[in-house]
Amino acid sequence: MSKLERIRMKEKEYHDHCYNNNQLFMEGSWLHKPVKTIMDLFDIIQDHSEIKILDLGCGVGRNSIPLAEKLVNRKGTVVCIDLLESAIENLVQYGHKYRVLDKIRYEVTDISDFNIEQNNYNFIFSVSSIEHLASEDIFDVTLRNIMKGTVAGGMNCFIISTNIRETEVETGTALEPMYELLFETDYLLNKLKSNYMNWKCIKQTIKPYEVEIIRDGQRVLLQGDVVTWAVQKTN
Numbered sequence: 155m156s157k158l159e160r161i162r163m164k165e166k167e168y169h170d171h172c173y174n175n176n177q178l179f180m181e182g183s184w185l186h187k188p189v190k191t192i193m194d195l196f197d198i199i200q201d202h203s204e205i206k207i208l209d210l211g212c213g214v215g216r217n218s219i220p221l222a223e224k225l226v227n228r229k230g231t232v233v234c235i236d237l238l239e240s241a242i243e244n245l246v247q248y249g250h251k252y253r254v255l256d257k258i259r260y261e262v263t264d265i266s267d268f269n270i271e272q273n274n275y276n277f278i279f280s281v282s283s284i285e286h287l288a289s290e291d292i293f294d295v296t297l298r299n300i301m302k303g304t305v306a307g308g309m310n311c312f313i314i315s316t317n318i319r320e321t322e323v324e325t326g327t328a329l330e331p332m333y334e335l336l337f338e339t340d341y342l343l344n345k346l347k348s349n350y351m352n353w354k355c356i357k358q359t360i361k362p363y364e365v366e367i368i369r370d371g372q373r374v375l376l377q378g379d380v381v382t383w384a385v386q387k388t389n
């Protein structure tokens with residue numbers, strides 16, 4: 155099994171378990187609440203007559219469902235993409251439960267295989283997902299497609315883990331992080347800055363984080379930074 159296949163298998167195990175054992179918007183997991191930055195950014199584009207949103211690596215709709223609720227009784231859609239069937243199956247159920255299924259389009263696919271129509275979206279975002287693209291070259295191509303897919307005045311927002319380290323809690327042994335792309339924080343910021351040179355910066359933050367997870371029955375400490383990058387296309 156290749157390293158990529160191993161990482162994808164572990165991610166699938168973790169997310170399938172998480173999505174099938176935690177309820178959206180219930181306390182007890184990170185599915186508890188939508189990401190405030192994503193909700194706040196909607197306000198910037200809310201006056202457009204039609205709003206098209208693309209959520210890359212949508213999971214079960216933690217952010218897409220509340221955004222779809224904002225589009226009820228107005229023109230607009232949220233397009234939701236995820237690699238995992240369990241994510242999209244749950245998304246559809248939540249879409250039904252929260253009565254917003256007609257506002258949502260969905261597809262089980264790799265972010266990098268999804269055809270982002272040019273000059274089409276008012277808001278494209280990805281929360282904790284594009285660091286899971288298969289290679290840096292694919293990341294670079296996807297980033298350019300995201301930029302081209304955004305209309306003038308539209309927004310892009312990424313929340314990305316960087317400087318990732320994993321340590322076995324019992325022994326203190328450093329482990330190989332189960333992430334496809336292991337960006338250093340400054341390296342990623344420079345890449346984003348050079349790509350988005352002519353866009354308006356709306357938000358740029360770096361926050362250290364630390365979380366304990368269980369992997370293969372072992373307690374693992376996951377540490378790193380979370381980069382939040384939100385920009386608006388000016389022309």
Ligand SMILES: C[S@@+](CC[C@H](N)C(=O)[O-])C[C@H]1O[C@@H](n2cnc3c(N)ncnc32)[C@H](O)[C@@H]1O
Pocket residue numbers: 169210211212213214215216217235236237238241263264265266280281282283286287288
């Ligand atoms: C940490 S979860 C975050 C989900 C959602 N963005 C949220 O904030 O609730 C990461 C999600 O990205 C999806 N994912 C990872 N790599 C992907 C890829 N290459 N293409 C599409 N989805 C991917 C996973 O299946 C998972 O549902």
